[in-house]
Amino acid sequence: MNDKLIDRLCIIGVGLIGGSLASALREAGAVGEVVGCGRDPAHLQQAVQLGVIDRYEIDPAAAVAGADVVVLAVPLGAMQKQMAQIAPVLGPQTILTDVGSAKGSVVRAADAVFETLPVGFVPGHPIAGNEKSGVEAAYPGLFRARRVILTPLPTSSAEAVTRVSAMWEACGAHVVEMDVAHHDEVLAATSHLPHMLAYALVDTLARMDDSREIFDFAAGGFRDFTRIASSNPDMWHDICLANHDALVKMLEAFSDDLRMLADAVRRADSEFLKQTFIRAKQARDAFCDE
Amino acid sequence: MNDKLIDRLCIIGVGLIGGSLASALREAGAVGEVVGCGRDPAHLQQAVQLGVIDRYEIDPAAAVAGADVVVLAVPLGAMQKQMAQIAPVLGPQTILTDVGSAKGSVVRAADAVFETLPVGFVPGHPIAGNEKSGVEAAYPGLFRARRVILTPLPTSSAEAVTRVSAMWEACGAHVVEMDVAHHDEVLAATSHLPHMLAYALVDTLARMDDSREIFDFAAGGFRDFTRIASSNPDMWHDICLANHDALVKMLEAFSDDLRMLADAVRRADSEFLKQTFIRAKQARDAFCDE
Numbered sequence: 001m002n003d004k005l006i007d008r009l010c011i012i013g014v015g016l017i018g019g020s021l022a023s024a025l026r027e028a029g030a031v032g033e034v035v036g037c038g039r040d041p042a043h044l045q046q047a048v049q050l051g052v053i054d055r056y057e058i059d060p061a062a063a064v065a066g067a068d069v070v071v072l073a074v075p076l077g078a079m080q081k082q083m084a085q086i087a088p089v090l091g092p093q094t095i096l097t098d099v100g101s102a103k104g105s106v107v108r109a110a111d112a113v114f115e116t117l118p119v120g121f122v123p124g125h126p127i128a129g130n131e132k133s134g135v136e137a138a139y140p141g142l143f144r145a146r147r148v149i150l151t152p153l154p155t156s157s158a159e160a161v162t163r164v165s166a167m168w169e170a171c172g173a174h175v176v177e178m179d180v181a182h183h184d185e186v187l188a189a190t191s192h193l194p195h196m197l198a199y200a201l202v203d204t205l206a207r208m209d210d211s212r213e214i215f216d217f218a219a220g221g222f223r224d225f226t227r228i229a230s231s232n233p234d235m236w237h238d239i240c241l242a243n244h245d246a247l248v249k250m251l252e253a254f255s256d257d258l259r260m261l262a263d264a265v266r267r268a269d270s271e272f273l274k275q276t277f278i279r280a281k282q283a284r285d286a287f288c289d290e
Numbered sequence: 291m292n293d294k295l296i297d298r299l300c301i302i303g304v305g306l307i308g309g310s311l312a313s314a315l316r317e318a319g320a321v322g323e324v325v326g327c328g329r330d331p332a333h334l335q336q337a338v339q340l341g342v343i344d345r346y347e348i349d350p351a352a353a354v355a356g357a358d359v360v361v362l363a364v365p366l367g368a369m370q371k372q373m374a375q376i377a378p379v380l381g382p383q384t385i386l387t388d389v390g391s392a393k394g395s396v397v398r399a400a401d402a403v404f405e406t407l408p409v410g411f412v413p414g415h416p417i418a419g420n421e422k423s424g425v426e427a428a429y430p431g432l433f434r435a436r437r438v439i440l441t442p443l444p445t446s447s448a449e450a451v452t453r454v455s456a457m458w459e460a461c462g463a464h465v466v467e468m469d470v471a472h473h474d475e476v477l478a479a480t481s482h483l484p485h486m487l488a489y490a491l492v493d494t495l496a497r498m499d500d501s502r503e504i505f506d507f508a509a510g511g512f513r514d515f516t517r518i519a520s521s522n523p524d525m526w527h528d529i530c531l532a533n534h535d536a537l538v539k540m541l542e543a544f545s546d547d548l549r550m551l552a553d554a555v556r557r558a559d560s561e562f563l564k565q566t567f568i569r570a571k572q573a574r575d576a577f578c579d580e
Binding site for chain 2: 128130203213223226227232233244265270279284
């Protein structure tokens, strides 16, 4: 026993998020040993060489042995399988959390795997990341001044919530709590819908006859607008399925609004256009300072 | 007579674009005198104090007197009125160009004003700018390494095209030529449609019950994605009307594609989602290096 926040941390899925979490905790002196787990030994070896993890295991059951905190940082589509592999060996007091961008699907996966949800299970989601992926993109500052949403369950112990909060605060993040369904609605609005729009826009243009020329004339605004379309396609596939209901609802709400705006353009409705643009500019200027 | 590229430049509309053009030409030593023109003396006085223009006139006819190059840098909705005011006094060899984001409407305005289009008239569009506006945001580097599209008309003299090109090249821009209709299609795709999507998205979220909280949880990707929704509402109103036909066409193409994507999310069509995201990521990675 020493005075570290976490004696042994197990990160299952050592990519941008998992790797940055390990690096941040290490930089903060908040962790003793970091054990990585994943499918690809070469990738994990690279994580060891980068100093992100101390050692690794390919078998999740072996990786979690003796860990006081286990973080699932795998794609949403892989959560249930990983949980099933660690469930039989997870200590009764072990802290289990995840970093998935949708929380309802993670809770459903846990419900399917565990007979009773562990008291140490506290779903979480750091609102951080960028269009890059992989451990080579990981860095300790990724979560600094970012929000982390925890969605504690009725089964989560107060101590587990406190420890997961402390872990993220050690990375410089601000932790807030939210219920699962509300998290999924908020993220559908602020992240999942915008990604769909960026992907759809780039794809629409890419399939036009003169797409090469079109992209040639794209200016800075277009680069900013479409940056999120460079995100990992597999990850976003998983998010679409995992947060299905909330995303469908947002896509419908947005499509209705876009249809109204397109109709206003079609009939050259000056008043409608001006009011919409003014409202949007005011809202954006109020919440973003750049 | 001296060896400047332009002896007397008249900028009608001294905002971000007009002001930056004047500053860039001055920095390049390419202009003798810069005369500004606008409606608001206080604003023009500020432009003088900032060193952007040498002097100003409120009356466009007085402003263009003796100028060898006249640049219309007013909103698209004001083009025709400005042209009507300068038409009677414009010298037969004076170069006349503009910076409007749509070109068909500028040509229609000129057709309505001039009995015969002046040989010096060469419509243009610098692909530069940001979400800011006003002369206080102007700076000489705005056009450096950016594209400027000229859309010469059958009536434009070769000499006029050469001089307008040289003016933009002196600002560090790359000049390309395109026909009017094609310009308007390309810009509808790369700029006008994305602005509509950003405005519509922010407005959709702003009108939700928990909008304050939603914006609180918006991360960096959302900031980038919605930056263009902080653009000038009046300017974008004008662009919607000016590039009406091309924009309506793009809105329809995008709405069809978005409906297909939303349907794929609804029925959890893994293959469709993955293929769309992969195509979009490949396209974006290919044309943008960041």
